[in-house]
Amino acid sequence: MSLTPISGRLLDENRPKVTTASLREQKLRHEPITCLTAYDYATARLVDEAGIDIVLVGDSLAQAMLGYENTLSVTMDEMLHHVKAVRRGVKNALLVADMPYGAYQLDPQAAVSNAMRFVKEGGAEMVKLEGGERRADLIHRIIDAEIPVAGHVGLTPQSVNVMGGYKVQGKSLSGIEQLMRDAVTLDRAGVACLYLEGIPREVAAMITAEVATPTIGIGAGPDCDGQVLVFHDILNLTFGTPAKFVRRYGDAAALIMHAVQSFRADVKSRQYPSDEESYHLPKETKAGLDTVLARKRSMRR
Numbered sequence: 001m002s003l004t005p006i007s008g009r010l011l012d013e014n015r016p017k018v019t020t021a022s023l024r025e026q027k028l029r030h031e032p033i034t035c036l037t038a039y040d041y042a043t044a045r046l047v048d049e050a051g052i053d054i055v056l057v058g059d060s061l062a063q064a065m066l067g068y069e070n071t072l073s074v075t076m077d078e079m080l081h082h083v084k085a086v087r088r089g090v091k092n093a094l095l096v097a098d099m100p101y102g103a104y105q106l107d108p109q110a111a112v113s114n115a116m117r118f119v120k121e122g123g124a125e126m127v128k129l130e131g132g133e134r135r136a137d138l139i140h141r142i143i144d145a146e147i148p149v150a151g152h153v154g155l156t157p158q159s160v161n162v163m164g165g166y167k168v169q170g171k172s173l174s175g176i177e178q179l180m181r182d183a184v185t186l187d188r189a190g191v192a193c194l195y196l197e198g199i200p201r202e203v204a205a206m207i208t209a210e211v212a213t214p215t216i217g218i219g220a221g222p223d224c225d226g227q228v229l230v231f232h233d234i235l236n237l238t239f240g241t242p243a244k245f246v247r248r249y250g251d252a253a254a255l256i257m258h259a260v261q262s263f264r265a266d267v268k269s270r271q272y273p274s275d276e277e278s279y280h281l282p283k284e285t286k287a288g289l290d291t292v293l294a295r296k297r298s299m300r301r
Contacts, residue, residue, distance in 0.1 A: 018053050018094040020126065020148050020192040026053070026225070027214040033193075033226025035096075035216050036234075039065045039082045043231055044089030054193075054216070055090050056128070056228060057083045059098040059158070064232040071157045072101045076114055079103075083122035096150055097124035101158040104129050108138055115142045115149075126192055130156035132182025139189040151186035151213075153179060154220065155198025166243075168219075170199040179203055180210065187211035195228065196220040219245035 016022070026033050035054035038044040039061040047055055061082055062074035083097045097118040104111035111129075118124040127142065128150035129135060139149050154169045163169075170179040179199060186194055193214045196204050201221025208215045208224050217224030229245075232238050235252035242248070266272035281289065 015051065015092050017092055020094070023053070023094070023193055023214045024212075027212075033214055033216060035226055035228035037061075037064075037228070037231045038086050038089070039231070041085045041089040044086040047231065048090045048093045052093055053226070054096055054228070055086060055093040056096045057086050057098060057124070058230065059100045060230050064230060064238065070160060072160070074100045076100060076103050076117070080117060080122050083118055083124055087123035094126065095124050096126040096128050097122060099127050099129040104138060108141055111138055112141050112145050112147075115147050116145060119147055126150055128152055128195065130158050132178070133185035136185050136189045139186065139191060143190050148192040149190070150193045150195060150216075151183075151189075151191040152195040152197065153182045153186065154196050157197075166198070168198050168200065170203045176203050176206075180207065183207040183211055183215075187213050193226075196224055219243060 023033060033054065034052045035056055036047050036052050037056045037058045037060060038047045039057060044055055057079065059071040059074050059079065061079070062068040062071045065082070066074065066078065068074060079098065079100050083095075087095060099111070099114065099118075103114040115127045118127050126148040129138070130152040132151075132153045135151070139151070142149050155163070155166060157166065160166060170176050180203075183194060183196075187210075191213050193216055194207075194211060195216045195218065196207060197217075198219045201223060204215065204217055204220035205223035214225040216226040216228050218228045229247070230238075233242055233246045234249045236248050236250070236254070237252050263272065280286070
């Protein structure tokens, strides 16, 4: 393995490109799959260079980047804008684009067209859509258009109004039965991976053992084939109480606040910029300018 330092980081130059096929191989090897969201070029580069397997441009950018109350307001054009930026920062990870609310629920033909936009214009390598067995026909259509699809079952945020809030799914026997049907149906439909959100650990383990496709958990326990979290959540860049399953790996909010406050203080006290951080005239030009200014001062007298 060759690791090359890049601005204090290490980049594995020999790291293979992650593909839908390699995800299946990871499941067979019982090698955990890592996934993080990214919404811009800089974050995408950092996440990719850190060795994450899947970079997801999630519709969670609605809250994390755009300040919306939930994911329902974000549009295709807004999503596509961010997918393009992330594409420019990702080299090795598999790039997945979230289909936003309204992009696939009404018209199957429009849904396929929107999926194609993410691939053709945004450079995505897979699209993700929410919903269980009722999405099977649509998933077939998108796959027939040569576009890999990631399924998403359990707590599906785009259904927040129907669910009556962000609630753990599959807590009853009937709920478990429905989740198993959803997962198996999507697996048979050919999804390249399956996101399991907000379901009991025991149910996620059952689904993971039952389906051939890799499962990626978020609030679904440690028995999934992989795990995903929101980039802003792991770095404390959100402004609310985190969900139970969120683990903080750093405090970027404190770091940013300290840096910004230090900058403000230095400017207010005229400690920034210093002479060393300023540009200066060449000696010859400065000498000529001093002569001109001296002549002007003498004339005023």
